[in-house]
Amino acid sequence: MNDQCDNAKRVLVVGGAGYVGAVLVPKLLSRNVKVRVLDLFIYGDHVFDRIEDRSNLEIIKGDMRSLSVLEKSMADVDVVIHLACISNDPSYELDPALGKSINYDAFLKLTDQAATSGVRQFIFASSSSVYGIKEVTDVTEDLPLEPLTDYSKYKAKCEEYLLGPGKKDMTVTVIRPATVCGYSPRMRFDLTVNILTNHAINNGVIKVFGGEQMRPNLHIEDMTDLYLFLLDQPAEKIDGKVYNAGYQNEKVGGIAGIVQKTLEKEIDIVTTPTDDIRSYHISSDKLRRELGFVPGHGIVDAVKDLEDAFSKGLFPDSMEDPVYFNVKMMNRIQLK
Secondary structure, three states: HHHHHOOOOOEEEEEEOOOHHHHHHHHHHOOOEEEEEEEEOOOOOOHHHHOOOOEEEEEOOOOOOOOOOOOOOOOOOEEEOOOOOOOOOHHHHHHHHHHHHHHHHHHHHHHHHHHOOOOEEEEEEOHHHHHHOOOOOOOOOOOOOOOOOOOHHHHHHHHHEEEEEEEEOEEEEEEEEEEOOOOOOOOOOOOOOHHHHHHHHHHEEEEOOOOOOEEEEEEEEHHHHHHHHHHHHOOHHHHEEEEEEEOEEEHHHHHHHHHHHHHHHEEEEEEOOOOOOOOOOOOOOOHHHOOOOOOOOOOOHHHHHHHHHHHHHOOOOOOOOHOOHHHHHHHHHHHO
């Protein structure tokens, strides 16, 4: 690590008990970084059970919409990695007012509190969905944002606010991730690669809706390694920058074929029509060109990791338990 991470007293991971955070937090701790997690722990308190040494881990179980919770969470923090949100369009659309209160309104208060508290680096997980539907072959960071849903619209508005004049002395960076895949202690089976692998292993059938839609994918190990990588970068290289993080662009039908081939078992692929025509091919060349970050994993690795986890019995009732599906869990808890 260089001076950015070496000098960090404490990293606050907002949404640190989520799908990505549950992999990121142990990596931060392995670097002897003091980590504070702010999360509601909607999906359970088990996500950090495998961390043996928790001496540098502080948990705040609370709602980031509360100003008092934010003030407590920001105390003595140098770096904020903001992952928390109502994830994906279907979850957001269950209760748009709730989604806006968490994804946008709370974000404004959180960034203001970070600036006031003297946080010196802020990394925001936006989304590649902010581009909308593009006709170009490669979607790059300089293209206009044309979000199609409230979820992506407020992600774009958060970017605008964070990159605006109110950041004071914070080094701010926006990441627009592709669809993340692979194993996490807080597992999700509502993401493309993970969905198809779950069905292939447990049903012997992969259902593909459409199939021609292009989807950019990113292994969860690379997603979390990128956040660590950004902690190592000099402020002048990443301040005010926006980066796509996608890499492996594949058609949904092609992903199904990769899953089928990787598992090396008899699996049927059934294709049916769909009204979901969203298709996009994002370019991550800027991240490689400017910072030199190159992913080390792919879809095949994600499928193998999930196959191994299934073989160990880590996902009981993976087809139905709401803990694996954001929409089902949000419906169950009726968060307000």
